[in-house]
Amino acid sequence: MTHARIVSWGKYLPRRVLTNAELEKMVDTSDGWIVSRTGIRERRIAGDDETTSTMAIEAGRAAISSAGISPDTIDMVILATNSPDGFMPASAAYVQQALGAGNAAAFDMMAGCSGSLYALITAYHYIAGGAYRNVLVVGSEAQSRIIDWGDRSTCVLFGDGAGAVVVQASDSGSDMMSFVMGNDGSGTGNLFVPGPCGRPGTGGKNGHYYLQMEGREVFKFAVRTLASCTQQVLDRAGLDISDIGLLIPHQANIRINEAATKLMGIPSEKVFVNLDRYGNMSAASPMVALCEAVEQGRVKSGDYVVLVAFGAGLSWAAMLLRWQSAN
Numbered sequence: 001m002t003h004a005r006i007v008s009w010g011k012y013l014p015r016r017v018l019t020n021a022e023l024e025k026m027v028d029t030s031d032g033w034i035v036s037r038t039g040i041r042e043r044r045i046a047g048d049d050e051t052t053s054t055m056a057i058e059a060g061r062a063a064i065s066s067a068g069i070s071p072d073t074i075d076m077v078i079l080a081t082n083s084p085d086g087f088m089p090a091s092a093a094y095v096q097q098a099l100g101a102g103n104a105a106a107f108d109m110m111a112g113c114s115g116s117l118y119a120l121i122t123a124y125h126y127i128a129g130g131a132y133r134n135v136l137v138v139g140s141e142a143q144s145r146i147i148d149w150g151d152r153s154t155c156v157l158f159g160d161g162a163g164a165v166v167v168q169a170s171d172s173g174s175d176m177m178s179f180v181m182g183n184d185g186s187g188t189g190n191l192f193v194p195g196p197c198g199r200p201g202t203g204g205k206n207g208h209y210y211l212q213m214e215g216r217e218v219f220k221f222a223v224r225t226l227a228s229c230t231q232q233v234l235d236r237a238g239l240d241i242s243d244i245g246l247l248i249p250h251q252a253n254i255r256i257n258e259a260a261t262k263l264m265g266i267p268s269e270k271v272f273v274n275l276d277r278y279g280n281m282s283a284a285s286p287m288v289a290l291c292e293a294v295e296q297g298r299v300k301s302g303d304y305v306v307l308v309a310f311g312a313g314l315s316w317a318a319m320l321l322r323w324q325s326a327n
Helices: 020-024 031-038 052-067 091-099 115-128 185-190 215-237 254-264 282-295
Strands: 003-012 016-019 042-045 076-080 105-109 134-141 161-170 176-183 246-249 304-311 315-322
Touching: 003 052, 003 115, 003 282, 016 020, 020 031, 031 254, 052 076, 052 091, 052 134, 052 161, 076 091, 076 115, 076 282, 091 105, 091 134, 105 115, 115 134, 115 161, 115 176, 115 282, 115 304, 115 315, 134 282, 161 282, 176 215, 185 215, 215 254, 215 304, 215 315, 246 254, 246 282, 282 304
Parallel strands: 076 105, 076 134, 246 304
Antiparallel strands: 003 161, 016 042, 134 161, 176 315, 304 315
């Protein structure tokens, strides 16, 4: 079996910053309410010249450059997104072409906010099976395009951005020690966009289809899922909660993360948080969070790192990494 590990990373955040103070002028809300309920203070919003694919291209370019490899050595591009440029072709095709990765297969991965972890796990297995040596995994979202900015229950939560990593065949062993993936289709009605594709449109508003969410149900699902997934990947590797060097949970809501980590007994200093600056970037959140954790020196060689996410589907995924320095 061929080994695989993350060798480089990159991110891209839109230029426009939307603060809670600005949202106060748009809907009936307040900075105090948003911060106390979510932990979010601002988020990035894609400009008119930015799309899911253009942000993915920038993040992917940074990751490839950092890896010190040529784009034509990329064997596969997997783009995790829930807000593609269009329904066809895959937004990954635009990324592949723009990066000059002409030898790569390219496809989108849609699994809610868990999508980038689904994509990472998929990349590892393509490499472990000996099929490929370099896989670019990108999480990119233009969630602002499917948000109803008159709905205060959802518009305060989401933001746009992209993060990417290169997963590469390795002679020094894999950095992924275990993983879990799953989905509970009975919860599809708790977080969804009602159309349009493949069935008659329902729930449209002024010609648009907006994200809809049952916040209370998603909250309960998220707390128990973050805790159970984290415990499962540790159990499969024969490790304990105390062995975790850093937990990187999905950046959706600070109260979800605090409730889950309290349930597990993980101290706050071992939990990475950047949702205060970006909000919930859906599939992009885990990728951007990993990039920033490494950039900030929160992850060191030999550390046990858990990435865990939940999302529409209702989906979940987690990975346990034994982090290896890039060099």
